[in-house]
Amino acid sequence: MTDPPALVPLDYSRDTLAELLGPDWNDSLVRAFRWMTLARVLDGRMLALQRQGRIGFYGPATGQEAVSVGAALSIGPDDWVFPGLREQLVALARGHSLTTYMHHLFADDLDPARGRQMPCHPSAREVRYVSMSSVIGTQVSQAVGLAYALRYRKDPSVALAFFGDGASSANDFHAGANFAAVWNAPIVLCCTNNQWAISVPVERQTATATLAEKGVAYGLPGERVDGTDIVAVTNRLRAAVARARSGGGPSLLEFVVFRMTPHSSSDDPTRYQSADWMARARARDPYLRLEGLLRTLGLADDASISTWREESDASVRAAIAVAEAAPGPAPESLSTDVFAPNDGRPAPS
Numbered sequence: 001m002t003d004p005p006a007l008v009p010l011d012y013s014r015d016t017l018a019e020l021l022g023p024d025w026n027d028s029l030v031r032a033f034r035w036m037t038l039a040r041v042l043d044g045r046m047l048a049l050q051r052q053g054r055i056g057f058y059g060p061a062t063g064q065e066a067v068s069v070g071a072a073l074s075i076g077p078d079d080w081v082f083p084g085l086r087e088q089l090v091a092l093a094r095g096h097s098l099t100t101y102m103h104h105l106f107a108d109d110l111d112p113a114r115g116r117q118m119p120c121h122p123s124a125r126e127v128r129y130v131s132m133s134s135v136i137g138t139q140v141s142q143a144v145g146l147a148y149a150l151r152y153r154k155d156p157s158v159a160l161a162f163f164g165d166g167a168s169s170a171n172d173f174h175a176g177a178n179f180a181a182v183w184n185a186p187i188v189l190c191c192t193n194n195q196w197a198i199s200v201p202v203e204r205q206t207a208t209a210t211l212a213e214k215g216v217a218y219g220l221p222g223e224r225v226d227g228t229d230i231v232a233v234t235n236r237l238r239a240a241v242a243r244a245r246s247g248g249g250p251s252l253l254e255f256v257v258f259r260m261t262p263h264s265s266s267d268d269p270t271r272y273q274s275a276d277w278m279a280r281a282r283a284r285d286p287y288l289r290l291e292g293l294l295r296t297l298g299l300a301d302d303a304s305i306s307t308w309r310e311e312s313d314a315s316v317r318a319a320i321a322v323a324e325a326a327p328g329p330a331p332e333s334l335s336t337d338v339f340a341p342n343d344g345r346p347a348p349s
């Protein structure tokens with residue numbers, strides 16, 4: 001039996017980090033690690049809660065956290081995020097309340113959507129995080145439409161659209177990519193290639209060698225990025241965001257990651273993934289790679305890491321306690337916010 005591959009270290013000097021991430025690189029990396037710690041704790045707890053029947057559904061993002069944190073570090077407060085199933089960390093790292101997200105996961109009366117949306121499909125208006133439709137790929141064309149509107153209104157904000165490798169074969173990706181390029185929409189198309197569309201491996205659902213090259217057909221610059229390297233993700237996203245914001249046009253970034261947990265709480269990957277796959281995934285764990293870099297640079301040690309883990313654990317437990325104590329939506333709330341109040345005007349015929 002061969003040994004599993006060792007963790008691939010993140011190897012950057014201080015000078016290179018300052019060049020790639022700017023003068024506050026050390027603060028950014030520590031913040032990124034703390035958010036990733038929270039995400040790990042959250043995924044573990046929520047999958048357990050789903051198994052206990054306490055929430056209905058969950059889509060974990062373990063292995064993909066560097067993409068979400070890198071995005072949060074790359075955009076400003078007025079920029080827009082159109083997520084797929086696994087980008088909630090972008091909303092949280094931009095300031096969305098963990099407790100409000102928990103109300104959404106419990107689908108209770110304090111969920112902004114009052115339990116009408118599928119769990120794990122939150123919206124966060126205050127951080128411009130748009131609710132996702134489960135219909136694969138639709139967020140791409142919606143995001144491109146919004147980005148076009150930004151340009152039309154001379155609004156300097158940009159949009160990010162997140163979607164998976166599977167979604168790069170869906171109609172809306174192609175319509176959206178074409179429209180974005182033709183209309184020079186200020187958007188970054190962020191394809192998170194976790195190498196699986198549920199049980200279908202990427203090489204069985206697309207014939208191109210990379211997903212980045214799909215941009216070529218539409219006149220979009222496409223680039224493949226190691227999505228398990230927070231430094232690379234942040235540096236390339238910042239460049240693409242700056243390009244979009246300055247009128248340089250849209251681009252497509254393919255972030256190669258490993259989906260380290262099931263597709264969702266409804267999935268059992270042991271039926272289709274090999275042990276070898278998981279061993280290769282562990283060698284590219286974005287969280288452990290960043291942890292190693294922080295330790296090497298003297299920005300984290302056993303004591304700080306265990307404090308951050310305890311803090312994350314406490315905040316997740318506190319949010320769960322609050323949400324679980326909240327009442328469910330009242331049946332009559334089904335039609336609240338659905339119909340406009342009767343203001344005396346005749347109904348449209």
Ligand SMILES: Cc1ncc(C[n+]2csc(CCOP(=O)(O)OP(=O)(O)O)c2C)c(N)n1
Binds near residue numbers: 134166
């Ligand atoms: C139009 C459509 N077809 C099929 C599905 C069922 N479905 C849900 S998730 C998924 C796979 C998505 O894979 P990918 O785009 O790679 O994203 P990932 O889940 O890996 O993040 C499929 C086929 C769906 N939701 N919508």
Ligand SMILES: [Mg+2]
Binds near residue numbers: 165192196197
């Ligand atoms: Mg996928």
